[in-house]
Every structure is written in C-alpha cells, then in structure tokens.
Amino acid sequence: MTKCPICSSPLSNDYYQKDTFWISCLRCGNCFITRSVRNMLEGGAFNLSETQIVNISGWIRENQGTDIDLTKEKLYSLKTLKTLTVSEKADKILIYFSKLFPVAGASLILGFNKVGEILNTINHQSFPENKDDPFMKMFNYNAPILLPIISLGRIINTDEFIYIIEVYLRKEKGYLSNSPQKITPAGWTYLESLRQANPESKKAFVAMWFDPEMEKVYDNFINKAIENSGFEPIQIGRKEHNNDINDEIIGEIRNCKFVVADFTGNRRGVYYEAGFAYGQNIEVIHSCHEDQLKDVHFDINHRNIIKWSDGEDLYNKLLKRIKATIA
Numbered sequence: 001m002t003k004c005p006i007c008s009s010p011l012s013n014d015y016y017q018k019d020t021f022w023i024s025c026l027r028c029g030n031c032f033i034t035r036s037v038r039n040m041l042e043g044g045a046f047n048l049s050e051t052q053i054v055n056i057s058g059w060i061r062e063n064q065g066t067d068i069d070l071t072k073e074k075l076y077s078l079k080t081l082k083t084l085t086v087s088e089k090a091d092k093i094l095i096y097f098s099k100l101f102p103v104a105g106a107s108l109i110l111g112f113n114k115v116g117e118i119l120n121t122i123n124h125q126s127f128p129e130n131k132d133d134p135f136m137k138m139f140n141y142n143a144p145i146l147l148p149i150i151s152l153g154r155i156i157n158t159d160e161f162i163y164i165i166e167v168y169l170r171k172e173k174g175y176l177s178n179s180p181q182k183i184t185p186a187g188w189t190y191l192e193s194l195r196q197a198n199p200e201s202k203k204a205f206v207a208m209w210f211d212p213e214m215e216k217v218y219d220n221f222i223n224k225a226i227e228n229s230g231f232e233p234i235q236i237g238r239k240e241h242n243n244d245i246n247d248e249i250i251g252e253i254r255n256c257k258f259v260v261a262d263f264t265g266n267r268r269g270v271y272y273e274a275g276f277a278y279g280q281n282i283e284v285i286h287s288c289h290e291d292q293l294k295d296v297h298f299d300i301n302h303r304n305i306i307k308w309s310d311g312e313d314l315y316n317k318l319l320k321r322i323k324a325t326i327a
Contacts, residue, residue, distance in 0.1 A: 055154055173187075
C-alpha cells in the first residue's frame with residue numbers, strides 16, 4: 001500500500017507525469033508534488049514535526065477544489081503554519097460535520113470508535129496483506145470518511161480526537177448530543193454565528209496595485225473572471241464617490257461576498273484591505289505574478305496564492321478558484 005509522503009496515510013491514487021506526481025491521499029486530499037520534493041519528504045530532509053505534519057495536511061485538505069503544487073519553497077512556507085487552538089480545531093470539525101449532514105436532526109453516522117485503530121495502523125504501517133481481511137474491510141469503509149475530519153481538525157492522535165469530540169464539543173459546549181449523535185440546537189446556533197459575512201451579496205472587491213499595466217490586467221482578465229462567475233467586481237479606483245477613500249474602501253469590503261487581493265507590486269494597501277476582510281470573516285482569494293511571488297510578506301505566503309504568468313493564465317485560474325470556493 002503506497003503511503004502519502006506527508007502524512008503516511010494510504011494513497012487512493014498516484015500517478016507520475018513530467019517530473020511531477022499527482023497524489024490522492026485519504027487524509028490530505030489531492031495535490032501535485034515534484035519528484036525531488038517527494039524524495040526529500042520520504043528521506044526526512046524537511047525534518048517535519050508531528051505538529052507540522054498535521055498542519056500541512058489540514059491546509060491541503062482545506063484547499064481542495066484548487067490546484068495545489070507542493071514545491072520546495074511552498075513546503076518550507078507551510079512549515080511555519082500556526083498551530084490551531086482547541087477551539088479552532090473544534091470549529092473546523094463541527095463545520096465539517098454540518099457539511100456532511102446539513103439537515104438539522106440528522107444523526108452523525110460516523111465510526112468514531114474506529115479512529116484509534118485507523119491511526120494506530122497508519123502510524124505503525126501495519127496493514128494486513130490480505131485485502132479480504134476483516135480489518136481492511138473496516139479500514140476501507142471508515143478511513144475515507146474519518147481521515148478528512150482528522151486532517152481538517154489538525155488532530156495529532158486519538159486522545160486529542162476523543163477530547164475534542166467528547167469533552168469539548170459534547171460535554172463542555174453542548175454542540176453534539178449522544179445516542180444518537182447529532183448537532184444540537186446550540187450547535188446549529190453556534191454554526192450560524194460562524195457563517196461567512198454577506199452570503200447573499202453578489203459583489204467582489206478587488207484590492208490591487210493601481211499600475212497602468214495592472215489596470216489592463218484588471219480590465220481584460222480579473223474583471224471578466226469575476227463577472228463570468230456571476231459576481232459584480234468593485235475596484236475602488238473605478239468608483240465615483242465624494243467620501244474619504246479609506247471609508248469608501250471599508251464600506252465596499254463590508255458589503256462584498258469576497259475579496260480578490262492581488263499582491264503584484266507588493267502594495268501595503270492590498271495587505272491592509274485583505275487583512276480587514278479577514279477580520280470581517282470575508283473570504284479572500286490571493287494572487288500574485290509569478291515573478292514577484294518571492295516578495296510577498298511572510299505572514300501570507302502560506303496562503304494558497306494563485307501564481308500567474310500572464311493575464312490569460314490569471315483569468316483561467318481565478319475563474320476556477322471562484323467557482324470552486326465561492327460560487
């Protein structure tokens with residue numbers, strides 16, 4: 001059984017083409033990885049700690065639906081991901097439960113009691129050789145359901161999983177019931193408070209460098225990608241107003257569904273506008289020209305930034321990202 005070079009969980013698919021592997025991991029999800037990076041990971045060259053492994057796995061799983069290229073530079077950046085608090089881990093797990101079982105009152109049909117066996121087998125790589133072995137039948141049924149939860153929650157071991165489910169979500173917060181397992185009314189109320197701001201808005205704010213060449217990129221590619229996704233692009237430099245420009249920017253961001261922040265030119269205003277959107281719980285799509293990606297500030301270079309070579313490339317990638325994560 002081929003194992004994931006990041007988390008050691010089994011791969012459900014794995015193929016090689018032009019010095020790049022496409023891997024599909026039961027825990028991490030799908031990503032592209034170069035041969036050299038895979039060799040480095042399997043040889044221990046990155047020296048990843050247990051915490052870094054779960055952080056990177058969770059990041060990959062969280063960004064499914066987009067093209068993820070794990071280069072050497074990207075992995076070194078992902079090593080610096082912050083460790084989530086218990087409440088942040090619990091939030092991600094609860095949100096995922098609500099997506100798996102979106103109807104209130106539905107029972108969470110999940111084999112939580114199998115998590116220990118699954119993680120222990122992965123950690124020791126002690127899989128039975130016989131595919132018809134009863135354990136393998138249990139593993140093949142439960143692992144594809146449970147491992148994404150473990151990944152999103154950045155779960156390190158069975159004890160942590162049990163603590164978050166049983167102690168934190170069920171006993172402390174009362175967001176899960178027992179026998180049958182369901183999201184409680186308190187849980188649904190809490191999930192409502194976590195909802196993305198302005199879910200009905202059709203506006204997309206664009207934060208970018210007001211450079212003549214970038215304005216052409218906006219007119220011919222960014223603008224069209226947003227419009228062809230069914231949204232109205234808002235670029236503050238194109239809007240007529242008599243207000244203080246900072247107030248106008250804040251007002252537009254507050255009213256949009258998502259922000260496209262292009263960091264080409266490394267403008268401070270783009271960082272400010274993206275940061276303000278984060279604070280409002282508004283989704284931010286990051287992009288940057290490939291020649292300037294190295295200049296992006298350390299605090300956001302672990303984001304899933306769209307790396308583009310020309311306007312057409314940006315259009316295609318931005319359209320795909322909006323449709324996968326917003327629309």
